Structures are given as structure tokens and as C-alpha cells.
Amino acid sequence: MIFFSLNHSADLGRAVAHAGGFPLALHEEREFSGGEHKARPLLSVRGKDVYVLHSLYGEPGMSANDKLCRLLMFLATCRENGAARVTAIVPYLAYSRKDRQTKPRDPVTTRYVAALFEAMGTDCVVTLDVHNHAAFQNAFRCQTVHLDTRRLFTAQILARADEAPIAIVSPDGGGIKRAQLLREALTETSERSFDFGFMEKRRSEGVVSGSLFAGDVMGRSVWIVDDMIVGGGTMLRAARACREHGASQVHLIATHAMLTPEGIDTLDDPAIDTVTLTDAAAGLGPARAVLGDQLVGVSVAQEIAQTILRLSLGQSISPVLDPTGNTR
Structure with a gap:
């Protein structure tokens, strides 16, 4: 198992790695003139079970769109370089609030974002307290895991x-x-x-x-x-x-x-x-x-870390999902 955290989620990524007792893998992010960028893993991902954490909230100097684009491209890069499985850990999933048409010709951006993840070859998307759980489940065709607090x-x-x-x-x-x-x-x-x-x-x-x-x-x-x-x-x-x-x-x-x-x-x-x-x-x-x-x-680092460990070992994540802490 290999765990990456993109730069703008570095603090949470370090906390998750510490909570799970696994290393935070090295990667590179570079900026180019004209606003373009690239990100790549600095170790081989061929045949590996890869997890990439990035929370897609907008902040000064880095919009939700910027973060989404960087995450999608990094996931695709891992897949293109031979990763056996790629999981996106997205604690805050951008555009999850726009999950239905409330006015004529409204977009349904939750579904569009799901299609983008699937197009990049993402095997699983893990998120936390999404705005509308039912809409999230219905939008994705790949595996999803919804954690809550x-x-x-x-x-x-x-x-x-x-x-x-x-x-x-x-x-x-x-x-x-x-x-x-x-x-x-x-x-x-x-x-x-x-x-x-x-x-x-x-x-x-x-x-x-x-x-x-x-x-x-x-x-x-x-x-x-x-x-x-x-x-x-x-x-x-x-x-x-x-x-x-x-x-x-x-x-x-x-x-x-x-x-x-x-x-x-x-x-x-x-x-x-x-x-x-x-x-x-x-x-x-x-x-x-x-x-x-x-x-x-x-x-939320412990909850995310335990989810990653259980997914990587093929174990049930019910103990993480149960709000009472019971194992079912």
C-alpha cells in the first residue's frame, strides 16, 4: 500500500499517516508559467494499491477547481504508471451541494464530478459527511465509501x-x-x-x-x-x-x-x-x-487512517462506520 497526500492537504496527510503508522510517500508538484502544473509520484507505483488524499475546499490562491484538477491528474498518473488500484481520499468533496436541479437548466455537478473521477480510472472514492448521502451514492458507478463524524x-x-x-x-x-x-x-x-x-x-x-x-x-x-x-x-x-x-x-x-x-x-x-x-x-x-x-x-485522521488500512487489507470497514464503535 502507498499513501500520498497532495500539498494543499499536507497537514491532514501527515496526521493520517501518523495515525495509521504508515509512511507518507514522496511526490513532486511543480508550477509552470501560465497557470499550468504537474504532479508525479517519486517512487514506483506499478502493481501497488495507491491511496491519494486531497480535500477539495476552495481557499485563497487555490480554488476548488484547481484542487480537483490536480487530484484527478495525479490519480490518472498513478493509473497510467501501472498502479493496480487507485483510491481517492476526498474528505471534502467539492460540488456535492449541487446534487439536483432546483431551477430550469440547472447543472447537476455532483454527477459530473463523479464522471471525472471514473474517467481517470479511479477504483474507489472515500469521502466524509457529504452534503447529500443518497445523491453521492447514486452519482458514482465506481466503489464509494462514505464516512461520517x-x-x-x-x-x-x-x-x-x-x-x-x-x-x-x-x-x-x-x-x-x-x-x-x-x-x-x-x-x-x-x-x-x-x-x-x-x-x-x-x-x-x-x-x-x-x-x-x-x-x-x-x-x-x-x-x-x-x-x-x-x-x-x-x-x-x-x-x-x-x-x-x-x-x-x-x-x-x-x-x-x-x-x-x-x-x-x-x-x-x-x-x-x-x-x-x-x-x-x-x-x-x-x-x-x-x-x-x-x-x-x-x-478525523484516525478514522481516515483506519479506513485506508482496512481497505488495503480487504477487511470490513463496518467498525469504522459504526457510530457506537461496535464491530458487526
């Missing part, structure tokens, strides 16, 4: 909970299933009971509306869960609604931290007690500089 978030909530009753809240209607699954994982793991709620949200041409709040959060420690935070407005709306309905504490928890500078400032609000984010997408340094101890970082 329920086990990590369950451990965080239970370790930090006090005696106050707990409520799990979705910040919008689209995330209800995600919040319900986290609540179920908590119920299976703990003898405590957990309440549930959600906030109405409608978005049209960038304008967010909707004020309906469902659920009893009075006197409760509320955990608002989502797959990603970018501008922070959706989470802040939900946090303020929970406070207005009597929540004693409000904690935000999300997998993909793709915060803009304005988004970080948005979360620095008295309605929010803590913000828990993983390292699956961007680094947490800029957010920590503003939020300080209010920010709690959680690493």
Missing part, C-alpha cells in the same frame, strides 16, 4: 455535557436526517435521553428567510449540527432562535470548516458558547485566532 461528535458531546438535558438541533430542514442520526447514535451510546429540534430556512438568490422553530429547548444544552460552516449565518440564526426559546447553552458542531473571514467574525457572537470543527477541510488556525478557547478542534 457521528462517533467523534458523540464522544465530544458526552464528554463535555453537564447535568442539563441535551437537545440536538438541525439549523435547517435539509439537515434534519443528519441531526436525527446523531441523536440516535447518542441514544445508543448513553442512557440519557436527547431532545430534538430544527429551524426553518428558505434560500432564494442568496436571501435567507424563515422563522419557524420546532422543538423544546427550554433549559437545555443545545448542540446544533451541520455538515459545513462557511459564512456562519445559518448557524447563527439557529443559535439565536434557541436562545430566544430558552436554551441554557448553545454549541455549534460541524465537519467541514470552510469559514470565510467574515464567517469567523459571525461566529464570535454571545449567542454561541462553543464551536466544534474538524480538520477535514481547512485548517483551524484563522478561526482559533478569533474564537480562542471558544473553538474546539477534532481530528
